[in-house]
Amino acid sequence: MNAKIGVNGKEVIGRVHPHIYGHFIEHLGRCIYGGIWAEMLKNRKFFSQYGDAPVRWVDSREEGVVDPWFSIGRNENTYFTHDNTVFYSGSQSQRMDIKRADNIEHGIGQAGLAVQKDREYAGRIVLKVKGESSRLKICLKNKEGQMLAQKEIKIRQGDWQTHKFTLRPEENCGDAQLCFTLKEEGTLWFGAVSLMPADNIKGMRRDTLELIKQIKPPIIRWPGGNFASGYHWKDGIGDPDKRPTRWDYAWNAPEYNDFGTDEYLQFCKEVECEPLICINAGALGTVKEATEWVSYCKGKVKYWDIGNEQYGNWQLGHIDAETFAQKSLKFIKAMRKIDPEIKVVGCGVPADSFNHWNEPLVKIAGRELDYLSVHDYTGSNSKDENYLYHFIVGAPVRIEKMLADTIACIQKLSPEKKIFLAFDEWNVWLPEASVHTGMEMPYRLRDGIYAAGVFHCLHRLSENVKMANLAQLVNVLGLIYTDQTRAIATPLYTAFQLYVGHTGEEALRVDTESPNFDLPSVNNAPEYRAVPYIDCSATRTGSRLYIAVINRHQAEEIECEIMLKGFPPAANAGGRRALARQMNAESYTSRDARISEFTISGLSSSFKQKFPPHSATIIEMEV
Secondary structure, three states, X not given: OEEEEEEEEEEXXXXXXXXXXXXXXXXXXXXXXXXXXXXXXXXXXXXXXXXXXXXXXXXXXXXXXXXXXXXXXXXXXXEEXXXXXOOOOOOOEEEEEEOOOOOOOEEEEEEEEEXXXXXXXXXXXXXXXXXXXXXXXXXXXXXXXXXXXXXXXXXXXXXXXXXXEEEOOOOOEEEEEXXXXXOXXXXXXEEEEEEEEOOOEOOEOHHHHHHHXXXXXXXXXXXXXXXXXXXXXXXXXXXXXXXXXXXXXXXXXXXXXXOOHHHHHHHHHHHOOEEEEEEOOOOOOOHHHHHHHHHHOOOOOOEEEEOOOOOOOOOOOXXXXXXHHHHHHHHHHHHHHXXXXXXXXXXXXXOOHHHHOHHHHHHHHHHHOOEEEEEEEEOOOOOOHHHHHHHHHHHHHHHHHHHHHHHHHHHHHOOOOOOEEEEEEEEEOOOOXXXXXXXXXXXXXXXXXXXXXXXHHHHHOOOOEEXXXXXXXXOEOOOEEEOOOOEEEOHHHHXXXXXXXXXXXXXXXXXXXXOEEEEOOOOOOOOEEEEEOEEEEEEEEOOEEEEEEEEOOOOOOEEEEEEEEOOOOOOEEEEEEEOHXXXXXXHHHOOOOOEEEEEEEOOOOEEEEEEOOOEEEEEEEEO
């Protein structure tokens, strides 16, 4: 198969903003807790359903002991209960009474912890004691009871006290138990407990941060997503052990509030990115809360989302378009009184969907908006791998049209003021990523090719799309997957690795002649017509030209004649071919992606280059 690519160096179609390679993290599933945040314990502040959570949430699988903790040495001499009168955090502590010393260890523990031999773990415990001073034993055991590491601390009668400790296991264990026990008579209240790998970076996982840093995210959106519409930021500041655990009604899960505004800003500092905060514009979100948040972050946060998907009936605080437009205007004006330098993203929709949602928003609040957000997820119920491949790699063609239609809609509604698009949620989302699976997707090579295609459409629309955020960064639809001891890059990650730092500031006009394919509608998914197998984007910074070429064909190599117009060819070009080691007839389902490097020599104003099936390639040259 053959194709032609013409790159015009004299026709700049837009300036590519680095924020199009942005990301998104949300308090959902294992994105933050279990992905970015290094805390190993669940429900470390002994939260239960009283007054906060729906009754359907199981807060205790063992009488008197908060889930997922378990009792140790329970007998007729011990009493375990949730205490809602004496507590350190929120409205509850875990209480244990030892009525009579019987030379048996009594306490609580938590299982399911993966620990590594000779790795140091740093912990702390906040407790209150009634009775004689005694010694608390802290240990890690395997499920057979074999001791992996232990420490003893002296605890005294009196008010709440915090003790720090370290443990260094002697063996690897994938299902270790952290146990706190004592033998003396008395009453012990557990207020908060923490355990992290000692090499954490200000509470964040070192392995996850190292992977994130390598793709140099320019901007990261937080805290949601749907979560934002029920989040109250003041719950997440101050002493982490005292911060209350709340029930998240958006995703029906406890929110521990260990990762709040200060932790998020520290995270952005560590990965060297701009923060983008989505305020609570839902039912219980107020102007006062928003302005106080802006004041708290003044000089540190420039970009602010005014709510998330308020057009949808799934959203907490969903209201009609005109009411939300008026509400947005009040929020923005009040926020700008606190910090006139902020940039604001309005909560928009694709084109004129959701009963023409954008129209009142732009007409009423448009003069105060810098961006309008739009979200898009590519999904299908089909189980046919061949169909799914073409559906996913062809989706950027549909996305480009949707974004172009939205741009046209905004320009018609706001002819005098330029409002840019923020494509601040996008990804592949198949049914296997459900609430029951933590919304985790096993991304494959095809999804990396999809991401490359989205980048190309963002280049071509760069005059109007100035921000985009892949949803999400870790675990939840994540381009990084973690377990308790590893952080692993997916093919989505490799797509970012390929493009970030290897594309230019100016988007150039490209004309492509390519064979194409059609795809029928399956299960009400959109049909595709004339999707080109070859998709090319050309960008430039100074004299450096970047030609990015995707071959969407599932099985065939395509030879392209590349013609350079408007500038002399370079003598040599270095390029990168994403996933080239996996480029064979079966590899589009691979979850392992690699980047190989190659050199092209002897270039002229017209040259030929072969591109393997299911690949994305970037050729760099001086012109």
